[in-house]
Amino acid sequence: MTNQPALSLDGVRVAFRDGLDERAVLDDLSLDVAGGELLVVSGRSGAGKSTLLAVAGLLRRADHGDVRIDGTSTAALNERRRSVVRRDHIAFVYQSANLFPSLTAVEQLELVGHIRNEPSGEVRHRARALLEDLDLADRADQLPAQMSGGERQRVGIARALMASPTVLIADEPTASLDPERAKVVAELLASAAHDRDIATLVVAHDSAALQHADRHLRLDSGRLHHVED
Amino acid sequence: MFLALRDLKRGARRFLLLGVVIALVAILSTVLSGLATGLVTDGISGLRALPFERLAFGEGAEATFSRSSLRPPALDAYAALPGVKATPLGASFANAAPVDGGPNLDVALFGVSADSFLVQRADARAALSGTPGLILTSELEDEGVKVGDRYTLGAADLTLPVLGFTYAGTYGHAPIAFTSLETWQQIQYGNGADGRFSAIALSGTDRGLDRAAKATHTDVLTKDEAYAGSPGYTAETTTMTMIRAFLLIISALVIGAFFTVLTVQRTRQIGLLKAMGASNGYVLRDGIGQMAILVSIATISGVLIGGLLVFALSRTPAPVELNLPAVALVTVSLIVAGILGSLTAFRRVTQVEPAIALGVES
Ligand SMILES: Nc1ncnc2c1ncn2[C@@H]1O[C@H](COP(=O)(O)OP(=O)(O)OP(=O)(O)O)[C@@H](O)[C@H]1O
Ligand SMILES: [Mg+2]
Numbered sequence: 218m219t220n221q222p223a224l225s226l227d228g229v230r231v232a233f234r235d236g237l238d239e240r241a242v243l244d245d246l247s248l249d250v251a252g253g254e255l256l257v258v259s260g261r262s263g264a265g266k267s268t269l270l271a272v273a274g275l276l277r278r279a280d281h282g283d284v285r286i287d288g289t290s291t292a293a294l295n296e297r298r299r300s301v302v303r304r305d306h307i308a309f310v311y312q313s314a315n316l317f318p319s320l321t322a323v324e325q326l327e328l329v330g331h332i333r334n335e336p337s338g339e340v341r342h343r344a345r346a347l348l349e350d351l352d353l354a355d356r357a358d359q360l361p362a363q364m365s366g367g368e369r370q371r372v373g374i375a376r377a378l379m380a381s382p383t384v385l386i387a388d389e390p391t392a393s394l395d396p397e398r399a400k401v402v403a404e405l406l407a408s409a410a411h412d413r414d415i416a417t418l419v420v421a422h423d424s425a426a427l428q429h430a431d432r433h434l435r436l437d438s439g440r441l442h443h444v445e446d
Numbered sequence: 447m448f449l450a451l452r453d454l455k456r457g458a459r460r461f462l463l464l465g466v467v468i469a470l471v472a473i474l475s476t477v478l479s480g481l482a483t484g485l486v487t488d489g490i491s492g493l494r495a496l497p498f499e500r501l502a503f504g505e506g507a508e509a510t511f512s513r514s515s516l517r518p519p520a521l522d523a524y525a526a527l528p529g530v531k532a533t534p535l536g537a538s539f540a541n542a543a544p545v546d547g548g549p550n551l552d553v554a555l556f557g558v559s560a561d562s563f564l565v566q567r568a569d570a571r572a573a574l575s576g577t578p579g580l581i582l583t584s585e586l587e588d589e590g591v592k593v594g595d596r597y598t599l600g601a602a603d604l605t606l607p608v609l610g611f612t613y614a615g616t617y618g619h620a621p622i623a624f625t626s627l628e629t630w631q632q633i634q635y636g637n638g639a640d641g642r643f644s645a646i647a648l649s650g651t652d653r654g655l656d657r658a659a660k661a662t663h664t665d666v667l668t669k670d671e672a673y674a675g676s677p678g679y680t681a682e683t684t685t686m687t688m689i690r691a692f693l694l695i696i697s698a699l700v701i702g703a704f705f706t707v708l709t710v711q712r713t714r715q716i717g718l719l720k721a722m723g724a725s726n727g728y729v730l731r732d733g734i735g736q737m738a739i740l741v742s743i744a745t746i747s748g749v750l751i752g753g754l755l756v757f758a759l760s761r762t763p764a765p766v767e768l769n770l771p772a773v774a775l776v777t778v779s780l781i782v783a784g785i786l787g788s789l790t791a792f793r794r795v796t797q798v799e800p801a802i803a804l805g806v807e808s
Pocket of ligand 1: 233234242260261264265266269
C-alpha cells in the first residue's frame with residue numbers, strides 16, 4: 218500500500234454570494250495532512266479558515282473538489298454516510314469548548330461512545346482513563362459550569378480523543394485562553410497528534426500553537442501559502 | 447437518551463413550567479372524565495339497574511319514553527315469542543308534593559307489573575301488589591323521606607304513601623319512584639288509560655324480535671341504545687367528549703410550542719451532536735424521548751391528583767365517579783397527544799446544519 222495522507226483536500230472551491238458577485242473563499246485549494254502531523258493554518262479574520270475546517274471535517278460540502286479521509290473519497294456520499302464518516306474518523310475541538318452544560322466531564326466523553334453505540338461499561342472505563350491521562354481525573358464528575366476555561370478546553374480535547382479519530386480538527390482552540398493555559402492546550406494537541414498518530418489540522422495565530430507545528434500555512438485569497446518561521 | 451435524561455435531571459427547573467401545565471391539563475381531564483362518568487351514571491343508573499336486556503319503543507320514539515305509547519296487543523306479540531320474557535313499563539316524570547311534610551320531590555315515575563321479572567325482591571312484589579303506593583330509591587331516605595309519608599302526584603291528585611325504599615337509582619337525573627303499572631296509568635291518563643304504557647322491557651333470546659317489531663310497529667333497542675333517550679344524556683356525553691378533545695389538542699399544541707422553542711434554543715447543541723456524527727434519528731430520539739418522559743411523568747402525576755380530587759368529590763352530592771378504563775384512556779391519550787405535539791419540531795431538528803458547531807458562540 219502506498220502511504221496515503223490521512224486527510225486530503227483536492228481542488229476545493231467554496232464561494233459565497235456577495236451582492237451580485239460571487240466571492241471564492243476557498244479557491245481550488247489542495248492540502249494533504251499525514252497521520253501524526255500537526256498542521257497549523259493562520260490567516261486574517263474572514264480569510265476562510267473556519268470554512269476550510271468545516272469542509273475538511275465534512276461539516277459542509279465544497280462547491281467543487283473532494284475530501285478524502287484515509288484515501289476514501291467523500292464527495293459522492295450522502296449526508297447519512299458523511300455523518301458516519303465523521304463519527305468514525307473525525308473529531309473537533311472548538312474555540313469555546315462547546316461542552317454540553319448538563320453533562321459531567323466523564324459523561325462528555327461517554328456521549329461519544331453512546332453515539333457510536335459502544336458498550337457502556339467499556340466506554341466508561343476508557344473515558345475515566347483518558348481523563349486521567351490528561352490530568353483531569355479530579356474534574357471527572359463536575360459540570361462545565363464548575364470548571365475553569367482551561368479545564369473546559371482540556372475536557373473538550375479529551376472528548377475529541379475519545380473518538381480515536383483519524384483526523385482532528387481544531388478551530389482557534391487557544392484563542393480564548395491566557396498564554397499560560399494556551400501553552401498547556403497547545404502541548405496537549407501536539408502530543409495527541411504525535412503520540413496517537415492523528416492528522417491534526419489547527420487554526421491558530423498564537424506562538425504557543427505555532428511553536429509545536431510541524432508545518433505552518435497561511436490562508437490568503439482562497440489559497441494556502443507556506444510560511445517560513 | 448443519554449443526553450435527554452441528564453438534561454431532565456440537572457435542568458429540571460427549565461422543564462418545571464411545562465410539567466406543571468401538562469399536569470394541570472391532566473388534572474382537568476381526569477376530573478372532567480370523572481364528571482362525565484358520574485353524569486352518565488347519574489342519568490341512567492335506574493335503567494342500568496333494571497334486569498332487562500332490551501326495550502321496545504313505539505316507532506320513531508328514539509328511546510324517549512314520553513314519545514312512546516304502546517298498547518297490550520304489542521306486548522302480546524312479544525310475549526308470544528318462545529324464549530322471550532316481555533313486560534310493560536310505564537315511565538314519566540312527575541312532581542310528588544308532600545301531604546304531611548317532608549321534601550318536595552321531582553321523580554322519574556316507573557310503573558311496573560308487580561309479578562314481572564323487573565321486580566325481583568319479594569317484599570317489593572308484595573308491596574306493589576297491595577294498596578297503591580310508592581317504592582322510592584334509597585337516596586331519598588337520606589333526604590328525610592320516611593316510610594308512610596304521603597305524596598300527591600300528577601294531575602289526578604292521587605295521594606300515595608311511601609311503601610319502602612330500594613336501590614333504584616335515577617333516570618334523567620331524577621330519582622326513581624316505582625309504583626304499580628295500574629297506579630302509573632291512573633296518574634298518567636286518569637281513567638282513560640285503556641291499557642297504555644310507555645315501552646316493553648324484554649329479556650331472553652333476541653330471536654324473533656325483528657319480526658315482532660315489524661308486526662307491531664315498534665323499535666327494539668338494546669339497553670345501551672336506550673340510554674341515549676335519557677334526558678340530557680346525548681348533550682352531556684357530546685359536551686364532555688368535546689371538552690376532552692379540546693384539552694388533548696391544547697396540550698399537544700402547548701407541548702409542540704414548547705419543544706419548538708427548546709429546539710431553537712438547542713440549535714447549537716444539535717449541531718454539535720451532528721458534528722460528532724450523531725444521525726438525525728439519534729437527535730430526534732433524544733429530544734422526543736425527553737418530551738415523552740416529561741409528558742408521562744407530568745400526566746401520571748396529574749391523573750393521580752385528579753383521581754384524588756374525584757374521589758374527594760364523590761363523597762359530596764356532586765355526580766362524579768372514578769372509572770379506571772376512562773382514567774387510563776385519559777392518561778394514554780394525553781401522552782400520545784404530547785408525543786404527536788413534539789413531532790412538530792421534527793423538521794427543525796433535521797434541518798440543523800452540523801457546520802454551526804464551528805460558528806462562534808453567541
Ligand atoms: N453562510 C455564509 N454565507 C455567506 N458568507 C459566508 C458564509 N459563511 C462564511 N461566509 C463568509 O466567508 C468568509 C470566511 O468566513 P470564515 O468564517 O471561514 O472566516 P475565518 O477565517 O474563520 O474568520 P475568523 O478568523 O474571524 O474566524 C467571511 O467573509 C464570511 O463572511
Ligand atoms: Mg473562524
